[in-house]
Amino acid sequence: MGIEAKLPSGLGIWVTKLANWGRQGAVYPLTAGLACCAIEMMSMSMGRYDISRFGMEAFRATPRQADLLIVSGRVSKKMAPVLKRLYDQMPEPKWVIAMGDCASCGGVFNNYAILQGVDKILPVDFFVPGCPPRPEALLDAIVKLRQKIRDEGDINGRI
């Protein structure tokens, strides 16, 4: 949150609402696919499912231009610090979707090499169950994320 925090409270709230409305219509996901779930994530960005209707088709190649991290697949313990670093490099405000069973809880990989849920290292906004989830399930999480962004308050929690 930026300039809206410096405005008188009534005006600041309306600026926040306007900014949130703009944000929910231009969420840029980071180009980051980890495993098989990434195939479904990619198909979501194509014509059949068409996330460009939400202003989201431009997957960004750098974390500095992205505000959504879709963790699409299992997170190995070697990959975890890399993912955390990418997340830390994304500017605020930013959001995370854990896509699939592996990203949400380790899935079928209950072993020493796989993180048992990406929420152990990142704050997750939405979990999408499935192995892999269908693109419709990811779209459902995105629709809910857009609602969440619209409802977010300013830095003082006012809405």
Ligand code: SF4
């Ligand atoms: S949830 Fe299933 S499809 Fe997704 S990364 Fe794990 S094994 Fe692959």
